Amino acid sequence: MDLAVTAHELTKRFDDFVAVNGIDLEIRSGETFALLGPNGAGKTSTMRMVSTVSPPTSGALTILGMDAATHGREIRGRLGVIPQEDQLDADLTVYENLTTYARYFGQSWSEAKQNATELLEFAQLTDRADTRVETMSGGMRRRLTIARALVNTPDLVLLDEPTTGLDPQARQLLWDRLYELKERGVTQLLTTHYMDEAEQLADRLVIMDGGEIVASGTPSSLIAESTTAEVLELRLADDQTLSHDLPFRTEVLRNRVLIYADDGAAALRHIRDLGVEPNSSLIRRSTLEDVFLARTGRQLVD
């Protein structure tokens, strides 16, 4: 099998602080792979190492068949990197942002211009070509950042929290663009702290916490392994408690109680039979959020 990225015991330390603690990764060519984890999990530090910008403290890292420690320039020439924060040239136009960046990848000005025109189409920014970045919305900036990362038609695209801070509409538009990239066969490695984003986009993922990988697999296998098919969410009145011994795994969160049962409706009947009448109840299917809670005892997003 063709691997786009292999990492073995990859570690990043900042002074005494261990941000990434010896993780192993294998990302296959053509797949979309996600690092899911809360803030501080070590996702950005991992991405910076994979983008060959930040040297690992220790561990082995092979990207597109080349050793990251010795072939940084060659590897970066075939990567597209979308950082967590947009770092666009605010003084330049949308079009100039693309053309000047393409030059770094050895393209002639005419190639760069040709490319920019196509990428503006892809990013749905054609009518903005001559706009200065300063005046654009967050969603447009994000799409431009992605377009700019694609100037070299990369084989591997790295996206660090691609939709954080975007409204639902802008987010959906961006997801559509990422699907299209996937259909073109581009390998994608993305980080997110949104479980729905990982479920929507990723073929496979790892869950990171405290610099370590706590679980890995496909979204459905992770859910099947770590949690029940359904979850019953209850909101109780202030004076109510659920101190009974229940035949289900329960998690008591700040403002709700989660009851893990393959049949949520049966679980709700069971609780009512005990004489507990919750203020409200909701039955939903399990998500990666529940997987994270099961594995770490904490919530992904507070």
Add this chain to the structure above:
Amino acid sequence: MTSVSPRPSSVWHVVEHHAVQTRRTLQTVLLSGFLSPVFTMLALGWGIGSQVDDVSSLGTPDYLHFVGPGVMIGTATLQGGFSSLWQALAALRWEGMYKNVVRSPATFTDAMTGRLVWMGILNALSSVAFLTVLLIAIGWSGFGALLTPFIAGLTAMSAAAGVLAFTSRKESGDGFSVVARLVLTPLFVFSGTFSSIDTLPSAIATVIKFFPTYHGIEVARDLINERAELVPSLLHVAVILAWIAVGWALSFGGFRKALTS
């Protein structure tokens, strides 16, 4: 990651990137790099110069021949030095220009080097414009004068490199105005720009000779007045080049930390 030596093609891409950005601020660049020094030179050369009866101690035919090259190189020092304060900090930290650069095949040393080369080119170009006005005012003096924009470019690079060594380690602009007021402005004024450094107290004159501006002015003045000699000129240029090399080396750690940690 292992190779940290700059690569010419990548350095050139950084230069181009700066050039595209500068197009947006061309008015400011022209004003501070060309028009303002031209006014300074003409006001002093014609204004004060007409009051100076005895120019024999200056060793030049008139005051304009003296102050013209001084203002050219002094301006290059100011422009180069200033460019390494807020602008450099923005490119390195706030706006992230160089953070994008290191995600391409270019490296942090390409970014540093490209920045300095661009400052050299920009100041050489504005000095060409300045020189044109100077030559119109004093008349053609010989081909040596045509080398002065090159000296101005190198002096700008040396000031930019020296200040960059300071800025590359900083996360905010604290101390920038001190550098501007207590280092760059005095260098512009006291490096033999407006009067010979022999008129300064000897301790100050010694300090001034440590900095590149004085050496740039000496060479440029000799070239404009057709009295440059090879060995002394090369020694002056060597001091300027040493400043570029040392400034580059001292900026290395700050750039590496800011861009690749």
